[in-house]
Amino acid sequence: MNLRERKKRRTRDALLRAALELFATRGYDETTVDDIAAAVDVSQRTFFRYFAGKEETAFFVPRLAEALVVDAVRARPPGEAPLEALRRAVLESWDAINEAIVELVPIELHMRVYRVIESTPALLAAHLRRSAELEEQLARIIAEREGLDVDADPRPRIVVALFGGVIRVTERLWSTGDDLTLDAMRQLTATYLDQVGPALAGNWHTEPSP
Amino acid sequence: MNLRERKKRRTRDALLRAALELFATRGYDETTVDDIAAAVDVSQRTFFRYFAGKEETAFFVPRLAEALVVDAVRARPPGEAPLEALRRAVLESWDAINEAIVELVPIELHMRVYRVIESTPALLAAHLRRSAELEEQLARIIAEREGLDVDADPRPRIVVALFGGVIRVTERLWSTGDDLTLDAMRQLTATYLDQVGPALAGNWHTEPSP
DNA sequence: GAGGCTAATGACAGCCACTGACAATTGACA
DNA sequence: TGTCAATTGTCAGTGGCTGTCATTAGCCTC
Numbered sequence: 001m002n003l004r005e006r007k008k009r010r011t012r013d014a015l016l017r018a019a020l021e022l023f024a025t026r027g028y029d030e031t032t033v034d035d036i037a038a039a040v041d042v043s044q045r046t047f048f049r050y051f052a053g054k055e056e057t058a059f060f061v062p063r064l065a066e067a068l069v070v071d072a073v074r075a076r077p078p079g080e081a082p083l084e085a086l087r088r089a090v091l092e093s094w095d096a097i098n099e100a101i102v103e104l105v106p107i108e109l110h111m112r113v114y115r116v117i118e119s120t121p122a123l124l125a126a127h128l129r130r131s132a133e134l135e136e137q138l139a140r141i142i143a144e145r146e147g148l149d150v151d152a153d154p155r156p157r158i159v160v161a162l163f164g165g166v167i168r169v170t171e172r173l174w175s176t177g178d179d180l181t182l183d184a185m186r187q188l189t190a191t192y193l194d195q196v197g198p199a200l201a202g203n204w205h206t207e208p209s210p
Numbered sequence: 211m212n213l214r215e216r217k218k219r220r221t222r223d224a225l226l227r228a229a230l231e232l233f234a235t236r237g238y239d240e241t242t243v244d245d246i247a248a249a250v251d252v253s254q255r256t257f258f259r260y261f262a263g264k265e266e267t268a269f270f271v272p273r274l275a276e277a278l279v280v281d282a283v284r285a286r287p288p289g290e291a292p293l294e295a296l297r298r299a300v301l302e303s304w305d306a307i308n309e310a311i312v313e314l315v316p317i318e319l320h321m322r323v324y325r326v327i328e329s330t331p332a333l334l335a336a337h338l339r340r341s342a343e344l345e346e347q348l349a350r351i352i353a354e355r356e357g358l359d360v361d362a363d364p365r366p367r368i369v370v371a372l373f374g375g376v377i378r379v380t381e382r383l384w385s386t387g388d389d390l391t392l393d394a395m396r397q398l399t400a401t402y403l404d405q406v407g408p409a410l411a412g413n414w415h416t417e418p419s420p
Numbered sequence: 421g422a423g424g425c426t427a428a429t430g431a432c433a434g435c436c437a438c439t440g441a442c443a444a445t446t447g448a449c450a
Numbered sequence: 451t452g453t454c455a456a457t458t459g460t461c462a463g464t465g466g467c468t469g470t471c472a473t474t475a476g477c478c479t480c
Contacts, residue, residue, distance in 0.1 A: 003448090004446085004447050004448075011457095032437085033436080033437065042458080042459090043460075044437095044438090045439090045461095046457080048438065049457080049458080052438095053437075053438075054437070082414070083410060083412075124339055125335035125336050125338065126335050128338035129331065129334055129335035132334070132338060146415070154409070155405055155408060155409040157379045158379065158405050158406060161375030161376055161378065161379050162372045162376075162410070164375060165371030165372055168342075169368065169371050195364045195365055195368050196368060196372070199292075199364070199368040200369070200372070200410065202292075203291075204291075204292070204358075204365060212476080213477090218428080221428095242465060243467085252429080252430090253431075254430095254466095255430065255431080256429060258466090259428080259429080262467095263466075264465095422479105422480095423478105423479090423480090424478090425476105425477080425479100426475100426477080427474100427475085427476080428473100428474080429472105429473080429474070429475090430471105430472090430474090431470105431472085431473095434467105434468085435469105437464105437465090438463105439463085439464080440463085441462090442459105442461090443458100444459075444460095445457080446457070446458090447457090449452105449453090449454085449455105450453085
């Protein structure tokens with residue numbers, strides 16, 4: 001890697017970390033792009049040459065995680081049922097995600113930023129839209145696995161929608177809870193996915209939730 | 211109603227219709243608040259006294275629809291299974307929704323705006339966030355119906371997430387399709403909801419989708 | 421029905437996210 | 451080392467949105 005390239009990477013990382021640090025401490029809306037640029041001592045214009053917008057800094061890390069999940073789903077053996085493939089892919093990709101994050105920012109900072117995303121309306125909206133795009137991608141992968149046409153058969157999009165819905169519920173719960181560790185997240189996700197069957201059954205009262 | 215009140219209502223409706231008309235013809239991003247204000251011949255400042263932001267005009271009608279759905283869910287008999295209650299509430303509230311819309315803007319305009327919402331990133335994000343809030347509300351209603359604690363039992367949030375996911379898939383399909391009638395929407399929703407069971411079954415290939 | 425009160429509006433200034441254009445700087449490479 | 455291209459800073463401008471203050475317009479009382 002060039003000196004030039006290295007310099008660019010350093011500037012980008014510095015901007016990223018400065019932005020996330022500011023978001024986590026001061027709040028997203030209370031942080032201006034000028035603040036971020038000033039913290040790294042570059043011009044505001046330079047910030048916008050590295051990131052398409054303020055929002056992009058907040059989703060830089062989540063973007064990596066999404067890519068890893070997509071890879072994990074693609075790597076699942078074709079024999080598995082769709083929902084099972086999604087479940088295993090997500091649960092098993094967290095270690096890789098963790099490693100990827102640590103390369104870039106302190107994991108603890110990322111956790112704090114995650115809470116900011118969930119509690120800042122503008123960021124939550126962006127997060128949900130990104131999730132919708134991810135789901136579309138996953139639906140196509142599932143359809144291909146099963147040899148189906150996404151636009152003709154409703155089932156791929158439906159499983160993915162169900163799955164995504166559960167994931168989002170657990171994300172929100174996790175981010176508002178006390179235990180911000182990876183294991184807590186994994187545990188919560190597994191528990192909630194196990195509840196999909198029971199939740200669809202009509203008879204909630206004959207058997208209480210396990 | 212006062213002359214003053216009537217004048218206010220007229221100004222608000224004019225702003226709303228002008229905004230939606232501009233969004234539908236020119237596009238959301240291509241429409242400035244100044245354009246909207248100019249079309250009604252009021253100052254930009256006045257626009258912001260009626261609407262918290264440009265976005266709010268786009269979601270004024272959907273907001274009414276959401277309120278009606280919530281009412282419909284609340285009105286469901288307690289005996290029904292949760293998913294069934296949600297399904298019936300949505301399918302049966304569309305007529306009321308239709309009436310409420312017609313009072314405010316031509317239904318055909320609303321359809322066109324709906325397409326704009328689904329195809330404009332900023333609006334889609336906002337739409338998804340609103341949906342998430344709606345789902346939280348519905349989860350609380352379902353939990354209450356069943357005499358459960360939303361924060362202790364995962365099932366209310368899960369059914370609603372599943373349900374919401376399916377609804378969103380159908381919304382997207384409907385908005386990108388050719389048939390923008392209410393009946394098409396109702397039909398699509400019913401069909402997709404019927405697929406929830408089959409989609410969760412592991413054996414997609416032993417029985418093709420009905 | 422004139423005059424005072426209050427709510428609605430317009431005009432203006434300013435903040436922040438973001439973009440285009442151009443000049444200055446800095447690393448790359450012959 | 452000098453040339454070329456990439457990186458950066460500066461400046462000007464747009465659009466969404468807000469606070470402030472003076473002006474206008476409906477309302478209500480005497």
